[in-house]
Amino acid sequence: MHLLSILGRRVLQILATVLLVAVLVFTLMHMLPGDPAEAILGDRGTTEAIARLHHELGLDRPIPVQFWEFLERIATLDLGESVTMRIPVTQLIADRLPNTLLLTAMAAILALLTAVPLAFLAALREGGWADAIIRGFSQLSLSMPVFYIGLILLITLAAGLRWFPVGGIGNSFMQDLYYLFLPALTLALSLSAILLRNLRSSLIEVLHAEFVGFATAKGLRRRVVLGRHVLRNASISAVTLLGLHVGSLVGGAVITETVFGIPGVGRLMVDSIFSRDYAVVQGLTMVLCVLVSVVFLAVDAFQALLDPRIST
Amino acid sequence: MTDAVAAARPVVRAVGVQPQSRRIGSGLLAGAAVLLALLACAVVPSLIAPYPPDAFDYRALLQPPSLTHPFGTDNFGRDVLSRTIWAARIDLQIAIFGTLFPAVFGTLMGALIGYTGGLADTLFRRLVDLLITIPFLVLVISIVAVLGPGLLNMYIAVSAVSWVFYARLMRAEIIAQKRRDYAEAGRAMGYGSSRIICRHLLPNAITPSIIYWMTDMALVILLGSSLGYLGLGAQPPTAEWGVLIADGRNFMTTAWWMSIFPGLAIVLAGIGFSLLGDGIAILLRRRT
Numbered sequence: 001m002h003l004l005s006i007l008g009r010r011v012l013q014i015l016a017t018v019l020l021v022a023v024l025v026f027t028l029m030h031m032l033p034g035d036p037a038e039a040i041l042g043d044r045g046t047t048e049a050i051a052r053l054h055h056e057l058g059l060d061r062p063i064p065v066q067f068w069e070f071l072e073r074i075a076t077l078d079l080g081e082s083v084t085m086r087i088p089v090t091q092l093i094a095d096r097l098p099n100t101l102l103l104t105a106m107a108a109i110l111a112l113l114t115a116v117p118l119a120f121l122a123a124l125r126e127g128g129w130a131d132a133i134i135r136g137f138s139q140l141s142l143s144m145p146v147f148y149i150g151l152i153l154l155i156t157l158a159a160g161l162r163w164f165p166v167g168g169i170g171n172s173f174m175q176d177l178y179y180l181f182l183p184a185l186t187l188a189l190s191l192s193a194i195l196l197r198n199l200r201s202s203l204i205e206v207l208h209a210e211f212v213g214f215a216t217a218k219g220l221r222r223r224v225v226l227g228r229h230v231l232r233n234a235s236i237s238a239v240t241l242l243g244l245h246v247g248s249l250v251g252g253a254v255i256t257e258t259v260f261g262i263p264g265v266g267r268l269m270v271d272s273i274f275s276r277d278y279a280v281v282q283g284l285t286m287v288l289c290v291l292v293s294v295v296f297l298a299v300d301a302f303q304a305l306l307d308p309r310i311s312t
Numbered sequence: 313m314t315d316a317v318a319a320a321r322p323v324v325r326a327v328g329v330q331p332q333s334r335r336i337g338s339g340l341l342a343g344a345a346v347l348l349a350l351l352a353c354a355v356v357p358s359l360i361a362p363y364p365p366d367a368f369d370y371r372a373l374l375q376p377p378s379l380t381h382p383f384g385t386d387n388f389g390r391d392v393l394s395r396t397i398w399a400a401r402i403d404l405q406i407a408i409f410g411t412l413f414p415a416v417f418g419t420l421m422g423a424l425i426g427y428t429g430g431l432a433d434t435l436f437r438r439l440v441d442l443l444i445t446i447p448f449l450v451l452v453i454s455i456v457a458v459l460g461p462g463l464l465n466m467y468i469a470v471s472a473v474s475w476v477f478y479a480r481l482m483r484a485e486i487i488a489q490k491r492r493d494y495a496e497a498g499r500a501m502g503y504g505s506s507r508i509i510c511r512h513l514l515p516n517a518i519t520p521s522i523i524y525w526m527t528d529m530a531l532v533i534l535l536g537s538s539l540g541y542l543g544l545g546a547q548p549p550t551a552e553w554g555v556l557i558a559d560g561r562n563f564m565t566t567a568w569w570m571s572i573f574p575g576l577a578i579v580l581a582g583i584g585f586s587l588l589g590d591g592i593a594i595l596l597r598r599r600t
Contacts, residue, residue: 013441020442024451028458143582145534147541148557148575151564155572159565166564244444251449255538269450270542273457285454293445 006304010297014290018074021289025282026070030063032278079283084275089283093265097287099169100257100264103180103187104249108242110188115195116238120226122196123203134196141193146252150186150259158182167261183260187252194248195241202237206230236306243299247292340591346584350577353400361394365551374567384569386559396574399551403533403581406463406545406552410470410532415525418475419518422482423509427490433483440480448473452535453544461544463536470532477528478521485517519596526589530582537578553578 037053038045054060058069073079079089122134141149158166170179206212207230215225254266261267265284272280353360369389377384383392425436455469489495490513498508533553539545540554548555553574560570 013445016438017442017445021446025454028454032458139583139586140579143530143534143579143586144575145538145541145554145578147538147554148571148578151557151561151571151575155564155568247445247447248449250447254449254453255542258542269453270544273453273461273544278457281454281457285450288450289446292447296445 006300007297010300014293014297017293018286018290019071021286022071022074023067025285026067029278029282074286079286080279082272082277082280084272084277089279092268092280093283093287096263096265096268099176099180099262100253100266102176103184103256103262103264104246104253106177106180106184107187107191107249107253108246110184111192111195112238112242114188115192115199116234118192119196119199119203119234122200123207126204131200135200138193138196141189142197144190146186146190146255147259149189150183150256153182153186154259167259169262180262183256183262186259187249187256190252191242191245191249194245195238198241199234199238203230203234206233232306236303239302239306240299243295243302246295246299250288250292337591339587340595343584343587343589343591346580347588350400350404350581350584353397354404355401357394357398357401361391361397363391363394365395365398366390366549367394374563374570376567377569383573384567386567386570387563392556392570392573395551395556396553396577399553399556399574400577400581402463402546402550402552403536403578406466406536407529407533407581407585409467410536411474411525411528413467413471414475415478415521415528417471418478419482419514419521421475422479422521423486423514423517425479426483426486427505427509427513429487436479436483440476443473443476449535449538452539453542456539456544461539461547463546466536466539466545470535474528474532478524481520481524482517485520486513489513489517519593522596523589523593526585526592530585530589533578533581533585 037050037057037059041049041053051060058066061069077090079093081088082092085092118134118137122131125131154166158164164182165179168179170176212225212229215229216222250266253264254269256262257264257266258270265288269281269284272278272284357365367390369385372381372385372389374387375381375385375389381391381393383396385391386395425432451473452466452469455472456465459465459468486509495508495512498512503512536545537552537554537557540552541558543558546552546555548559556574557571560567560572560574563570
């Protein structure tokens with residue numbers, strides 16, 4: 001009941017996000033310098049042809065009507081057609097999205113796998129040298145742009161030691177995992193630094209909490225206390241944090257895909273900007289924003305399931 | 313009189329926590345030193361850099377680091393060290409212009425929204441709820457896509473979004489402060505809202521915003537260099553750290569120094585701002 005009300009509110013919020021992004025995208029579209037019809041027709045743009053295309057594109061109707069039609073098209077998943085590639089934007093995105101999803105999922109898993117144990121180690125040895133090294137590492141990767149981390153890994157592990165391919169994507173799922181490992185590690189390192197920093201302080205707080213002291217006083221073994229009490233609390237905050245940062249993960253994917261030449265939606269976005277394929281850029285902005293809000297919804301649900309205290 | 317009390321207080325406290333305060337000071341000093349060095353590079357690059365940033369030397373293409381070229385040379389024979397030093401000018405400019413408007417406008421808006429509350433506050437909270445679900449970089453990239461690549465458009469895109477983060481911080485802080493007795497006293501004295509906000513609440517509520525400003529400068533350098541790398545920020549041949557790294561992209565296997573050294577400058581700037589931010593945070597918290 002209570003979970004349903006949270007989810008219901010989140011679904012409303014996703015709809016609101018879609019509306020806000022639609023307003024933004026629509027406004028940006030109208031701020032574009034020049035006339036889209038002229039841009040599409042180019043040299044063939046006679047006055048009549050431009051007028052006819054204006055009518056076809058609906059550009060001669062009032063702005064609110066245009067906005068309503070824009071919303072209608074979004075609702076039916078019609079994001080227009082790519083000017084350069086002549087295929088529907090929806091299909092273009094659907095082709096590339098799996099690569100991006102696989103990349104971000106791998107990165108999220110790698111980030112959790114590195115951040116949680118390291119945060120544990122740092123929190124248990126608070127103030128010790130292990131803590132100092134781990135904090136130094138997280139400070140260092142926080143100060144590095146994603147593309148720089150990617151280049152260093154490329155130069156050392158791919159070009160230098162030849163352990164990994166320098167870019168691209170494989171032909172099968174297993175090959176994809178291998179090709180995407182280095183890009184995923186790149187993304188994971190910068191995310192893991194943020195997770196590490198926050199998890200460490202929340203773990204220290206949990207370790208000093210009364211229920212941990214009580215569990216120890218009750219005579220529970222250290223391993224049980226850490227596993228059952230501390231880890232459970234820490235995993236809630238880890239997943240919540242991961243959810244909060246999924247937006248920066250998606251942003252990082254745009255850059256990582258460009259560095260490693262991965263045919264995902266991020267690289268598609270950058271390429272479309274340079275080829276002035278605005279329909280693709282707008283479509284991608286919509287899709288990525290909706291995806292991130294769906295992840296927020298999932299995180300809320302997960303949190304409510306794991307932590308019975310959440311009541312708002 | 314209150315000024316005298318305020319001035320006397322930190323001195324008294326500092327005596328009590330001297331061993332700690334000396335350690336904290338070192339972080340602050342290190343951060344300030346790093347940033348001052350970068351600032352010097354930005355202000356007088358011609359005095360520091362051994363070569364002009366755009367001096368071609370076709371007899372020294374893609375030279376590895378040596379005594380004459382400590383960071384090596386690029387594919388046009390330009391000195392990478394000199395270009396990295398000159399790039400500090402653009403990147404520090406990004407740090408300032410990319411955060412100035414959001415910091416000032418966001419802080420003022422946050423103060424106003426927090427103080428007045430009501431409908432404006434409700435609307436603002438909804439806006440924040442929505443904005444945190446939108447990937448920041450994707451939003452900035454799609455704004456730059458429309459406005460066109462370049463530094464100015466990047467500032468506009470960043471400012472349009474990131475003022476909200478300052479406003480959110482300030483709003484929360486003002487709401488906490490306005491319930492305190494001294495604010496009540498101000499109202500009882502019959503002072504106007506603007507006087508209470510600017511003279512009484514702001515000085516007490518500004519600390520988190522200042523600390524965030526330091527973090528934000530590091531973040532905006534990362535963002536600016538990322539956009540530069542993608543070709544959406546500063547445009548070549550302008551020397552900007554992200555652009556320099558992108559220049560080296562095609563020479564990754566043969567001339568690693570073209571990308572690695574400019575990247576170190578970004579890391580250095582990031583650590584500098586971070587140390588300074590932490591140092592200021594501790595300093596300001598101790599004072600209040």
